[in-house]
Amino acid sequence: MSEMWKITLRVHRQKEGEAPHFDNFTMEVNPDEYVIDAVERAWAFHDRTVCFRHACHHSTCGACGMRVNGVEKLTCITLMRDVTSNGATLRVEPLRNFPVVSDLAVDMGHFYRKMERVGARAVLPVSEAEIENPPGEWPPQDAQYIRLSDCIECGLCISACPVMATTPEYLGPAPLAAAQDNGIRRKPELLSVVDCEDGVWRCHSVFECTAVCPSFVDPARRIMDLRRQVVGARLRNLFGKA
């Protein structure tokens, strides 16, 4: 008989015309289930008006990002036993720094437009992807393959970034990481997009983006690399080299 825990799921609610508030749902969960399962259970068996976003349930689509006990998590891969305990209260809220559409679902439009602005690639050739132990030179039969980009555009990094909290215009970790992935040498038009007050220079090395990223993008490292690319490009321009 698998272990079952009794928890209180405290869900952020916000509908049109109502003040934001929390609703509590008491339920039994298997500690090896995921947080998204508990949220689904609240919707299925307690209140069909609970609104949340989810799709693949295996950390590929990036839809189910939420704040769990105040920390950004991809709820489809966050085990109950890692964030709560038997008899405890588990709080779920929408991601920070996005307009709330309803309850736990947020409007990602402005974020997606930023990703588009930097030409974020959803797929890229394996030879350009940052993978562990790449071959020195890709054999032609393998170089043809393409790979999904690590970034699943879940928005957890945007929610966790303290600079995003105070300015909506900062490009943010994921768009800057996507710009780094493209590279200034490959796409020189990105230089003016990222070398500005809302670009790389707004990052203050907090590293929260890397801490919460569920997909090994390591946005902070990429932003630091992008800074070096930007400085290199400006110095080259200054000394007249292309």
Added chain:
Amino acid sequence: MDITRNQPSARRFWSWFIPFRRDIGSWAFALNRATAIGLTIYLFLHLIILGKLAQGPGAYDQFLELTENPFIKFGEWLVVAAAILHGLNGIRIILTTLGVGITRQKQLFFGLMAIALVVILIFTARMY
């Protein structure tokens, strides 16, 4: 529906200084920002006070007597501690921007803060 809630706003600057439940980087950021603001205010006060030197020995020595006040002494201790913490955290920022220690940035922070603590203790012992 008030959809402005939960959106970025300059009014949420207070969240920079409340890094509870966040990773160590947020604490480093809060510390760096708080010390930056404190040191900037101190800098301009210090420049103004040093003007007493141009007023002659009486004015300056009178000010030196004031610095024996325990509150002023504590304030001075705070300034030096802030400068050490801010400076070493700044070194962490430069190193990580150069790509040095970026995969070990937490350990880098703890290491530099340990150095800061030692220096602050030595300085405190000398001061008091």
Added chain:
Amino acid sequence: MTQSTLSSSVSRPRPGENTWTWLLKVATGPLLLLVLALHFTVNHYLGSTSSGLMTYEDVIRYFQNPLIVAIEILFLVTVVTHSLLGFHGILLDMHPPRSLLVLSTWLHVIIGVSAVAYGIWLALTIASLGT
């Protein structure tokens, strides 16, 4: 359709900070740390009593060395530049309206130039008091 209060200036980058201002901030940081260490050591640990510059006369005597005057002015320039660039950066983190940003930038420049000018005047005045 959710109405967003967010502006759509994604494609219009603002020039409030760039590579050069950031490089200046980062270059002045370690430089001022070095000069600060020197300044602090001399002010509080050297001198005839090994307790630093304890009186008015100690300070005047210290400023008779032109190298000291130069180092103190260097310290002043680097610390004022670094602190005002940093403070400006904090304001940029809050994405102020364009008019407020222009006013603030000018205020920072005026305060910075004034502080450096005042500091240089003070250093030279103190140095001249010993002659």
